[in-house]
Amino acid sequence: MKRIKYRRFVVLGIAAALLLVLGGFQRGAAQSSPPSQKQLDLEAAKAQRKAMVGGNMNLTEQEAQSFWPLYNEYEKQMDQIDERHVKMINDYAKNYETLTDDQAKAKLDETLTIAQARLDAQKKYVPQFRAILSQIKATRFFQIDNKTHALVQCAVAQIVPLAGTARDQ
Secondary structure, eight states: OHHHHHHHHHHHHHHHHHHHHHHHHHOOSSOOSSOOHHHHHHHHHHHHHHHHHHHHHOOOHHHHHHHHHHHHHHHHHHHHHHHHHHHHHHHHHHHGGGOOHHHHHHHHHHHHHHHHHHHHHHHHHHHHHHHHSOHHHHHHHHHHHHHHHHHHHHHHHHHSOOSSOGGGO
8 A cells, every 4th residue: 555655645745746857948938918838837746746645645624724824835936936946047048058157157156056045945944744633643744845946956967968078078
């Protein structure tokens, strides 16, 4: 039973991660009034991520009443950090072959700043999740969150090219 649940977690996680990554990288700066297919895909990925969390948290009704509003708040903050990351990667992708040293430094510094922002957000929310869940379930939530983030980062790493051109290597 645990093996089936783990496989479901991995499959849903990979699907959600790929949709998040591809949806984020393909989104344009201007958004039209009616939702585009890309926006719908991104919303579907967020719904899948939420379903994956819900399917693995084993929350009681009482826990769920406190958990989901906090989860939504947490995800909103993480989405802002992810948007910043997507913007930075899209900018990088436009000129990775012609980066100057100053631009490369700025991109690396921004990458580290974004990673720190994610860690800071987690540090902010850990006590809040601990206050409403058992320590095991709070830990489980952040494990799920970290695994999902790792899947996204793996997908990003596979599609983002290395800086510079062949002559630089």
